[in-house]
Amino acid sequence: EKIVYNVENDLSQNSLDGVDVLSQAPLLDVDIEGNVSLRGSRNIKFLLNGKESSFLKGGNVSDVLKMIPSEQIKSVEVITSPTARYAGEGNAGIVNIITKQDKLEGFTAGVSTSTGTRVNRTNGNFSYGNDKFGISGRVGGRYGWPRKGTSSYFRETFDENGFSQSILESNGSTIGNWIGYNSSLDAYYEFNPQLNVLSSFWYGGWRKTNDGDSDYNSSLQGLYNVFQESLNSDTELEWTTDVVKKFLNDEERELRFAFQLGHQFDNDESFANQGFSILDIGKPLPDQNTFGQTDSLSYENFSDGDGKEYTFQLDYIHPLSKKHKIEIGGKYINRLTTVDYRNNQEIFFSNDVLNDNNPNEVVTNNDIFSYYQSVWAGYLSSSMEFSRDVSLIIGTRYEGTQVSGDYQINNQIIPKNNYHTFLPSFVISKKLDFSNTLKFSYSKRLMRPDINYINPNLVFSDSKNIKVGNPDLDPEITQQLELGFSSFKPGFMTSYFIYYKKTNDIIEDFISISGDTSITNYYNIGTNNSFGANFFGSIRIPNIMNIRGGGDVYTYNVSSSRFGAEDYSDKAGNVRLIFKWYLNSKIDLGKNYSFECRGWYRSPRQTIQGVIPSFSMVSFGLKKEFNNKRGSIGIGLIEPWSKYKSFETDLSGDNFVQRSN
Numbered sequence: 001e002k003i004v005y006n007v008e009n010d011l012s013q014n015s016l017d018g019v020d021v022l023s024q025a026p027l028l029d030v031d032i033e034g035n036v037s038l039r040g041s042r043n044i045k046f047l048l049n050g051k052e053s054s055f056l057k058g059g060n061v062s063d064v065l066k067m068i069p070s071e072q073i074k075s076v077e078v079i080t081s082p083t084a085r086y087a088g089e090g091n092a093g094i095v096n097i098i099t100k101q102d103k104l105e106g107f108t109a110g111v112s113t114s115t116g117t118r119v120n121r122t123n124g125n126f127s128y129g130n131d132k133f134g135i136s137g138r139v140g141g142r143y144g145w146p147r148k149g150t151s152s153y154f155r156e157t158f159d160e161n162g163f164s165q166s167i168l169e170s171n172g173s174t175i176g177n178w179i180g181y182n183s184s185l186d187a188y189y190e191f192n193p194q195l196n197v198l199s200s201f202w203y204g205g206w207r208k209t210n211d212g213d214s215d216y217n218s219s220l221q222g223l224y225n226v227f228q229e230s231l232n233s234d235t236e237l238e239w240t241t242d243v244v245k246k247f248l249n250d251e252e253r254e255l256r257f258a259f260q261l262g263h264q265f266d267n268d269e270s271f272a273n274q275g276f277s278i279l280d281i282g283k284p285l286p287d288q289n290t291f292g293q294t295d296s297l298s299y300e301n302f303s304d305g306d307g308k309e310y311t312f313q314l315d316y317i318h319p320l321s322k323k324h325k326i327e328i329g330g331k332y333i334n335r336l337t338t339v340d341y342r343n344n345q346e347i348f349f350s351n352d353v354l355n356d357n358n359p360n361e362v363v364t365n366n367d368i369f370s371y372y373q374s375v376w377a378g379y380l381s382s383s384m385e386f387s388r389d390v391s392l393i394i395g396t397r398y399e400g401t402q403v404s405g406d407y408q409i410n411n412q413i414i415p416k417n418n419y420h421t422f423l424p425s426f427v428i429s430k431k432l433d434f435s436n437t438l439k440f441s442y443s444k445r446l447m448r449p450d451i452n453y454i455n456p457n458l459v460f461s462d463s464k465n466i467k468v469g470n471p472d473l474d475p476e477i478t479q480q481l482e483l484g485f486s487s488f489k490p491g492f493m494t495s496y497f498i499y500y501k502k503t504n505d506i507i508e509d510f511i512s513i514s515g516d517t518s519i520t521n522y523y524n525i526g527t528n529n530s531f532g533a534n535f536f537g538s539i540r541i542p543n544i545m546n547i548r549g550g551g552d553v554y555t556y557n558v559s560s561s562r563f564g565a566e567d568y569s570d571k572a573g574n575v576r577l578i579f580k581w582y583l584n585s586k587i588d589l590g591k592n593y594s595f596e597c598r599g600w601y602r603s604p605r606q607t608i609q610g611v612i613p614s615f616s617m618v619s620f621g622l623k624k625e626f627n628n629k630r631g632s633i634g635i636g637l638i639e640p641w642s643k644y645k646s647f648e649t650d651l652s653g654d655n656f657v658q659r660s661n
Contacts, residue, residue, distance in 0.1 A: 002079040002096075003027065003495065003536075007070070017121070017142070018065030018073060018097065023617075025076045026495075026536040026550055028095065029580055029602055031615050034062030038078070038092040039501070039532055040554050040578060040605065043447040043476065045082075045090025048097055052087060054262020054309040055202075055236040057450070063206050063234065067182040069123045069140060071112060074100045080497070081427055081441035081482050084381040084395030085315070085327050088423045091445040091478035091503060105129055118638065119144045135187040142180040149174045151214065155464075155658040157513050166516055168464060170226075172214025180206035194246040205235035216274075218464075220516050230270040238262045252325065254317045264307040270459065272299040300344040303457050307337040323385035327395075333375040341457035342366035368408035369456055371471070373448070376400045389431035397423040401448065405471055407456075414471055421446055421477070439484040447476040449507060453522045467520040474524050478503040494537035503528045506558065508607050513656045525608050526560030546586045553579040556606040576606040592625040610651035610658075 005025040023030040029037040038044050046056040056064050077096035079086070086094055109126040123140035153170040182204030190196040212228040238260065245255040274297040315329035345363040381395030399421050405414035427441040455469035482499040505524040512519050536550025556576040582600030589595055599618040604611045623634030651658045 002077045005076040005078070007073045007075055017070055018068035019062060021070050021073050021076065022065065022095070023600070024548075024582070024584060024598065025078060025095075027078050027080065027534055027552060029552070031602070034066060036061060036065070036095070038080070038095065039499075039534075039552065040530070040556070041092035041503075043090055043092045045087060045094045046097065047094060049099060050096055051240065051242075051258065052260070052311065054238050054260060054311070055204075055264060060234065060236070060264075063180065063208075064204070064236070066178075067140065067142060067180045067204050067206070068097070068099075069112070069121065072099050072123075072125075072138065074098045080499070081425065081443045081480065082445065083393050083425050083427060083443075084379040084397040084423065085329065087331070088377070088397055088399045088421065088446050089448060091447045091476055093445075116636070117145065132190045133188070135185070137183070137185045139183040140181070142178075144178040146175050146177045149176075151212070152661045153214075153659070155518065155656060157516075157656045159655070167219045168216065168516070169218075170214045170216040172212055172226075174210060174212040176208065176210035178206065178208050180204070194248060196244050197241065198244065199241040200239070202238045203236070205233065207234075208232045216464075218516070224274055226272055226274045228270065228272045230268075232266070232268050234264065234266040236262070236264050250319055252317065252319045254315075256313075256315045258311070258313040258315075260309075260311040260313075262307075262309040262311075264305070266303075266305040266307075268301070268303040268305075270299075270301040273297070274299075296348045298344075298346045298348070301341075301457070301459050302343075303339055303341040303455075303459075305337065305339045305451070307335070307451070309336075310334045325383055327381040327383075328379065330378045331376070333373075335373040335375075337371045337373075337451045339369045339371075339451070339455055339457060341369070341455075343458050365458065367410055367456075369405065370408070371405045371414075371451060371454060372403065374402045375448075390428070391431075392426065392428045394426040396425070399423065399446070401475070403448075405454075419475070421475075435487055435489045437486045439482075439486070441482045441484075442480070443482075444477070444479045446478070447507070449473040449475065449522070453507060464516060465518045465520075470522045473507060473522060474505045476503055476505050476507055476524075491540045491542070492538070495535070497534040499532050499534075501528075501530045501532070503530075511609060511651060511653060511656075511658065513653065518656075518658070526558050528556065528558045530557060531555050543588055545588065547584070549581070549583040551579065551581040553577065558608055560608065577603075578605055579603045594623050594625075596621045596623075607651075609653060611649065613648050 003026050007021055019030060019034045019036075022028050022036050027038055029040075031037070035042055036044060044061075046053065046061060048056060075098045077094075077098065079094040079096065082090075082094050107126070107128045109124075111122075111124045113122040114120065120143045121140065123138065125136065125138040127136035128134065129136075151170070151172045151174060153168070155168045156164055157166045159165050182202070184200065184202045186198075186200040188196060188198045208231070210228075210230045212226075214226045214228075216224050216226060218224070240258065240260045242256060242258045247253040311331065311333045313329065313331040315327065317325060317327050319325040343365045347362075377397060377399040379395060379397040381393065383391070383393045385391045400418065401421070402416060402418045403414075404416040406412065423444045423446070425441070425443040427439065429437055429439040431437050449470075451469075453469055453473055454471045456471055457468070459467040478501060480499055480501045482497060484495065484497040486495040487493065504527050506526060506528045507522055508525050509520050510523045510525065512521070532552070532554030534550070534552050536548070538546065538548040540546045554577075556578055557574070580600065580602040582598070584596070584598040586594060586596045597618075597620050599616070601616040602614055604614045606612075617639065619636060619638040621634055621636035626633075648659065648661045
């Protein structure tokens with residue numbers, strides 16, 4: 001049912017946080033921004049210790065993972081074919097992050113710190129426990145040094161006859177910073193061996209800043225400079241409580257009730273100023289009714305978000321015999337997200353045309369958008385063991401969804417939309433011998449678009465690049481067939497998988513050109529039929545060396561009635577091959593010293609409009625552990641020969657081509 005990566009047996013000095021850990025896990029892919037993909041899709045359902053998290057989802061995943069210290073993670077479970085007892089969201093599969101939660105005895109405390117040219121981190125923890133009660137807490141901070149970068153951009157638009165209409169080019173520099181903090185408190189109380197309560201509280205946040213300065217050359221507007229500033233801050237809190245009831249007549253029989261409250265506050269601000277050169281002051285702006293001598297433009301974006309989520313869940317496990325058990329349960333989730341946004345656009349005219357009758361032109365767009373989502377679900381799952389070492393897990397899950405929204409100022413309403421989804425699944429496995437297992441599975445899952453896809457707030461990078469969400473998106477529905485073979489022998493482990501995955505109403509960002517402006521939106525672009533294969537394995541020579549490696553290859557084959565072959569003949573309907581490989585080796589040097597080297601490469605990824613750049617990373621490290629593993633010190637190098645990494649993106653539409661780096 002799942003692939004387990006034991007982090008504590010493979011932790012290196014190069015692993016600083018959850019992003020680093022997941023980059024080494026089988027089947028997972030992590031890009032330069034920390035976005036995690038499974039078999040080419042970012043639509044992963046993340047669990048923390050087997051439970052859903054209100055903050056570990058959507059666009060926040062990479063930021064949250066950066067705040068989880070690597071030494072706090074015990075293992076990572078990758079589930080490519082989830083059974084019915086798992087929530088239906090996350091059509092790529094499930095990643096379950098298991099943290100260290102041993103039963104506490106006595107009092108312990110610790111502190112760890114790391115510093116480097118990439119990031120600095122400090123963490124502290126304590127724990128106390130006895131036979132009936134235990135409590136533990138953690139606090140940590142993460143500070144990244146300001147990171148510099150360079151950028152280039154080219155876009156050319158065409159008319160219906162294929163003749164060039166406009167060219168826009170730019171070169172610039174950026175500098176950004178990231179600061180994060182987190183804290184958690186976990187407690188349990190055992191009333192008796194059959195009844196206990198577990199409760200946890202998590203509080204954290206981050207602050208990101210980015211400044212950029214770019215010089216543009218436009219065939220329509222001439223030369224101008226754009227200075228940009230952005231600030232993104234986020235605060236998250238979550239409280240979870242579980243009541244677990246066991247039964248005297250059967251230790252495997254269990255009744256569990258869980259409640260979770262999540263709350264998120266975020267603030268996004270950005271500013272862009274576009275100043276024209278002296279030679280180009282006075283040129284008219286495209287799509288503007290005013291003909292004046294334009295000196296400069298300014299754009300301001302403000303967005304304050306407030307998200308609440310309540311979850312109630314009931315699960316029951318009932319063994320019918322030693323080889324047969326059933327699981328039944330239900331869940332209700334209520335989500336409310338409110339976004340208070342404002343966009344200001346101001347046109348400054350030169351002094352010779354500016355007067356009381358011709359003031360600077362100001363355009364303001366603001367509203368308060370509320371989005372409501374309710375999910376109710378129920379499932380029934382059965383696991384059985386047969387003769388000849390054959391086992392079966394089969395079940396079905398029903399999930400009902402209701403979504404609606406409204407705009408407070410403009411008095412617009414998104415009507416209520418109810419949809420019902422049945423999600424059957426099965427996993428059948430055959431144990432061929434002591435060490436080899438064959439598995440065949442089917443699963444059906446969905447991905448509901450969250451606020452990151454539907455937020456209607458216009459975000460201006462500059463006057464030529466705008467991004468906006470789409471509240472009318474439909475959910476993605478994915479069906480997958482998978483065949484796997486696994487072999488486990490002392491010191492040697494391998495697994496092979498082949499699969500077919502069909503995703504209807506796949507969601508991708510899509511660029512269109514209006515006049516001289518690039519607008520990025522999200523659409524259900526069509527259906528993706530993908531075939532793929534995975535391999536990973538490890539060789540362990542005790543007290544000498546441990547080598548892990550793997551690869552992933554799959555196809556991108558989108559058929560689209562909306563964006564058809566007549567407009568994207570080189571992309572829609574054609575099969576593209578995408579792959580990734582990774583290799584990690586660790587050598588025991590003796591006397592508690594170890595050396596590690598790891599590297600990985602991901603090929604360019606395909607979209608309906610073009611190619612997202614490839615990504616690779618190589619790192620080395622040396623670590624010294626103190627006696628009884630009560631402390632360690634190490635040094636790590638991540639591509640010390642390269643100051644910058646290049647990421648080239650090529651996109652095209654029916655009337656434009658675009659390249660960026």
